[in-house]
Amino acid sequence: MTSVNAIGGFQPTHMEGVLRRACAVAGLDAVHDRVLRGHTNAVVLLAGEPVVVKIARRGSPGTDALRTVRFVRWLMEQDFPTAPLHPIAAEQPMVVDGHAVTFWTYLPQPPHPVRAGQLAAPLHALHNLGTPPVELLERDNVTAIKSSIARITSLPAPLIDALSARVDRLAEELPGVRFPYPKTAIQGDPQHRNALHHGKGSVLCDWDTVAWGHRE
Template sequence: MTAPAPTYGGYSETEMRHVLQQACRTVGLDSEGAEVLRGHTNAVVRLRHNPVVVKIARRGSRYEDVERTVRFVQWLMDLGFPTSPLHDVPQPTVIDGHSTTFWTYLPQPEVPVTAQQLAEPLHALHNLPSPPMHLPEHDTVAAIGQSIAAAYVLPAATRTFLSERLERLTKELDGIDFLFPETVIQGDPQHRNALHASPTVVLCDWDTVTLGHREWDLATIEIHCRRFQHGAEQYRPFVDSYGFDITTWPGFAVIRDLRELRMICTNARKIASAPHTRSEVERRIDGLRQEDTSMLWNIL
């Protein structure tokens, strides 16, 4: 059997290259020889002839959401916040209904970003003043429900299991008292959503920025350390630098389980355009059935 052709942000390579070429031409950049860096969510492409990374929003993304992300990052840049910088061109650029943004390329060393290096910019984010634009309210429960509904490639019994788990955790969430007031949260802070920018580290990938409780961000850091082989040797230094250990909070288990469920269901929704991820998603779901919180996950 012939393996399905890979897609980038939900596009075929031909579609993706067409949008890339037209978007670059619109702002005076050269797309010849561009290299795809990532494609599971958005299509992220590094230009060969310009120090620029181009992000083509995932198929179905709303222009309003991409435009809000651009305005938010421009605000961060004006504040001097450690963020991956936008390239200085008018954006977003829309080609055939698909929004494209342009970012300054930051060369990366071989050594990956550590959890501890995320602590300082994440703490700064959680203590920002109110942004001058409207940000959506963080709603993990709704996001999970939408992903389960869209994960039509999974068997009905699996979707029922996921829905019942969501229902139980939602009831438990209602009884939680958060420690911190609502603030700006990144939504998916992790090692791959940060970049070296000597001598510091900057945050990137702002598509999930919302107003919410920082406990969601802190639980995400813990999950990535535990699930993706970074381990306690990275998590403990993060705690020491940030100044708070989310695992000591009584509500942690519920937040952890909801956050992991969202990560799994988001990837389940994408199986149709990334069929090579199915076995890993199903393995993670089996881990949920067994209540296995120590299973290592493979990066998708």
């Protein structure tokens, strides 16, 4: 197991307790190979099963995980290239001690990440799927950027003030922007860490920030 101070906002012993209880309900062995990610959520690869367990970040609303599960199920029904939910003997998302837990089929990866050009086809397909039967939050880039700036601790105050002022100016100009394409479902953070190699192509993953907005 990866040794870290906090994984998805959890101390390791707390995370492991949630993992054990969730796997017991799902009918899976909770022994895990390694932590794949821990900055936002606790994402753990099981040792004896091709399964990735994702424990939503401590304090995250359970409704967020429910929206993600419903959206991904719809994508799977459309044969869309997405990392798939793993079938388990329980409903997803599972709630353990107030924490939302989801299970995903593990897709083994080569050492090199997905290239930017490999994102084009799945993103184009996503933007042309039409309206999903799931209510998505409206994408608010300005609020998201301001929130990120507010959490910065490694830059000098004058630079943070300059960034904040720049965002404010852009926010004032945004209503005047004209978008040529209609709103659609968008992956909130399309980049190589949120895509996986699969077969001869790539699939999108990490739908926590899926939203309704402009693809541009």
